[in-house]
Amino acid sequence: MAAAPFSIASDFDSSIQATNLTSIKTLSKSGLTTIPSSFASNNLHDLVVVDPSEAEIPIIDFSLLTSSNIEEKCKAIKDFGKALEEWGCFMLINHGIPESLINSMMEGIKGFFDMSDEEKREFQGKNVFDTIRCGSSFNTATEKVNCWRDFLKAFVHPEFHCPHKPAGFRETTLNYLGKIREVTKELLKGVSESLGLEVNYINKAVNVDSGLQILAANLYPPCPQPELAVGIHPHSDHGLLTVLFENGISGLQILHNGKWVKVHAPHNALMVNTADQLEIVTNGKYKSNIHRAVLYSNATRISVAIANGPSFEDIVSPAPDLVNESQPQAYRAITYREYFRIHQSNALDKKSALDTIRIQN
Numbered sequence: 488m489a490a491a492p493f494s495i496a497s498d499f500d501s502s503i504q505a506t507n508l509t510s511i512k513t514l515s516k517s518g519l520t521t522i523p524s525s526f527a528s529n530n531l532h533d534l535v536v537v538d539p540s541e542a543e544i545p546i547i548d549f550s551l552l553t554s555s556n557i558e559e560k561c562k563a564i565k566d567f568g569k570a571l572e573e574w575g576c577f578m579l580i581n582h583g584i585p586e587s588l589i590n591s592m593m594e595g596i597k598g599f600f601d602m603s604d605e606e607k608r609e610f611q612g613k614n615v616f617d618t619i620r621c622g623s624s625f626n627t628a629t630e631k632v633n634c635w636r637d638f639l640k641a642f643v644h645p646e647f648h649c650p651h652k653p654a655g656f657r658e659t660t661l662n663y664l665g666k667i668r669e670v671t672k673e674l675l676k677g678v679s680e681s682l683g684l685e686v687n688y689i690n691k692a693v694n695v696d697s698g699l700q701i702l703a704a705n706l707y708p709p710c711p712q713p714e715l716a717v718g719i720h721p722h723s724d725h726g727l728l729t730v731l732f733e734n735g736i737s738g739l740q741i742l743h744n745g746k747w748v749k750v751h752a753p754h755n756a757l758m759v760n761t762a763d764q765l766e767i768v769t770n771g772k773y774k775s776n777i778h779r780a781v782l783y784s785n786a787t788r789i790s791v792a793i794a795n796g797p798s799f800e801d802i803v804s805p806a807p808d809l810v811n812e813s814q815p816q817a818y819r820a821i822t823y824r825e826y827f828r829i830h831q832s833n834a835l836d837k838k839s840a841l842d843t844i845r846i847q848n
C-alpha cells in the first residue's frame with residue numbers, strides 16, 4: 488500500500504485549521520498496513536535493546552528513604568544516590584499513593600483519549616505555553632520524523648488547568664498531582680542528603696511548593712510497522728523529576744551505557760526519571776537520563792507522566808555548594824520558562840536543549 492496522504496495537527500503551524508485534527512488513534516484505526524512516510528525512518532532502531540534481566544534498573548523503596556530508623560534511611564539514601572548517579576532513573580515502590588487513585592487516573596486518561604477527535608478539538612493547542620493542549624507527535628513544525636503518539640498536556644500546578652471531560656477527571660487529577668508533589672519533595676530531600684547537603688537544600692533552591700507541574704499523558708496506538716516508527720524520540724525531560732506509570736503495556740526504554748534497556752516496572756511502582764533542571768542544579772552530578780517509547784503492532788500503550796519542575800520564574804543554576812575548583816560551573820543560569828520554551832519548541836533530540844546552556848570548561 489502506498490503511503491497514505493496524511494497531515495497531523497501541528498503545535499505551531501497556525502495555518503492548520505482546528506477542524507483538521509486527526510489523531511494517531513484515528514489513523515491507526517483506519518486499517519492502513521503501512522505507515523505514512525512522515526513517521527518512518529530506517530535508523531530509529533540502530534542501538535542494541537536489552538532485557539531488564541541483563542541490566543537492572545534500580546528499585547527505590549520510598550518507605551525506607553523516609554524511614555525514621557536512621558540506619559535504614561542512611562542505607563536507602565546511599566542506594567538512592569547510586570541510582571541517580573549510575574542510571575538517572577529508578578522504579579519507586581511503597582510510595583504510599585493508593586493503587587485505586589492510580590487506576591482512576593488511568594481511567595480518566597483513557598476516557599479523554601476515547602473521546603472523538605471532534606470532541607477533543609476544544610483542547611487542541613498551538614503554543615507550548617497553552618495551559619491545556621492536546622495533539623499528536625511532539626512538534627511537527629521542527630521534527631524530521633513524526634512520533635506515533637497522541638498526547639494531552641495540562642499545566643496542573645501552581646494553577647490548576649485540566650480538561651473538564653471526562654466526568655471526575657479534574658478531581659482525580661487534582662488529588663493525584665498533590666500526592667506526586669509530596670513524593671517529589673521527599674525525593675528532593677533524598678537528593679540533597681545523598682549529595683551531603685542540608686536536607687532542604689535543593690527544595691529551597693527550587694521551590695516545588697510553587698513549582699510547575701505538568702500532566703503529560705501519552706497514547707501510543709497500534710502501529711502497523713513498529714520497527715520503522717517510534718512512539719517518542721530519545722530525549723531527556725525538562726523539569727526536575729518526572730514520575731510516570733503505564734497501562735500494563737511496557738514500552739519505555741532507558742539509554743544506559745549505549746544500549747536501550749526495557750523498563751518492566753513492578754506492579755503499582757512509579758517510574759521516576761531525573762530531568763534537566765536537576766542536572767543543572769546538581770552541576771551535572773546527577774544527569775538527566777535519555778529515554779524513548781517504542782510501539783507495538785497489536786497493543787495500545789498509555790503512559791501518564793507528571794513533570795515536576797521549579798517555578799517558571801525561577802532562575803536555575805548550579806547550586807553554589809556543588810561548584811568548586813575541581814567541578815567548575817557546568818551550565819549557565821537560565822529561567823525555567825526560557826528553558827522550557829527551548830526544550831518544547833525544538834524537535835526532541837536527546838539532550839539538545841541542555842547542550843544550549845552547557846559551559847565548556
Ligand SMILES: O=C(O)CCC(=O)C(=O)O
Binds near residue numbers: 703779780
Ligand atoms: O511513554 C513513556 O513511557 C515516556 C513518555 C515520555 O518520555 C514523556 O512524556 O516525556
Ligand SMILES: [Fe+2]
Binds near residue numbers: 723724
Ligand atoms: Fe520523557
